[in-house]
Amino acid sequence: MSKVFAYIRVSTREQNENRQLDALKDLNIDEIVVEKASGKNFVGREKYQQMKAQLREGDLLIIHSIDRFGRNYTEICKEWETLIDKGVDIQVLDMPILNTRDNQRINREIDYRHCIKAIRLCSRERKNQYQNKTG
Numbered sequence: 001m002s003k004v005f006a007y008i009r010v011s012t013r014e015q016n017e018n019r020q021l022d023a024l025k026d027l028n029i030d031e032i033v034v035e036k037a038s039g040k041n042f043v044g045r046e047k048y049q050q051m052k053a054q055l056r057e058g059d060l061l062i063i064h065s066i067d068r069f070g071r072n073y074t075e076i077c078k079e080w081e082t083l084i085d086k087g088v089d090i091q092v093l094d095m096p097i098l099n100t101r102d103n104q105r106i107n108r109e110i111d112y113r114h115c116i117k118a119i120r121l122c123s124r125e126r127k128n129q130y131q132n133k134t135g
Contacts, residue, residue, distance in 0.1 A: 003031065003054075003059050003060075004030050004060045004062065005031050005051055005054070005059060005060070006024050006027070006031070006061075006063070007051060007062070007068075007069070008021060008024075008034045008035070008063075009035045009039060009045070009068050009069070011036070011037070013036050021034075024064075027062065029062065033047050033048065034047070035047040040072055042070065042075060056086075056087070056088075058089075059089070060088070060089045060090075061089070062090075063093070065094045066098065
């Protein structure tokens with residue numbers, strides 16, 4: 001029987017994960033993994049690695065946004081491919097086009113790497129605009 005996992009990551013102990021947890025309230029999730037670790041790479045994320053070891057074909061991994069999954073474009077794509085090859089679906093709450101379970105064609109017709117790159121650029125632009133407004 002397939003399971004639904006949610007992965008929540010913040011970079012520092014001072015950051016609050018409540019925004020990501022709130023987004024999961026109405027979803028049917030079997031296991032929520034919360035980690036306070038850098039998004040630079042996946043190697044040093046102990047809780048993520050433990051969860052990844054539990055993931056099986058047919059499972060679903062939910063993340064709030066692509067930047068909560070990781071910060072390094074190359075690492076994100078590599079990890080994404082590893083999960084897809086394992087038969088795990090991925091749902092990105094704030095970017096439905098990346099949901100592999102709902103959008104089966106993303107693996108065949110749309111190169112998800114282009115989607116991820118575009119999303120990262122937009123996210124970076126939004127962050128820059130916010131920082132400019134707040135000074």
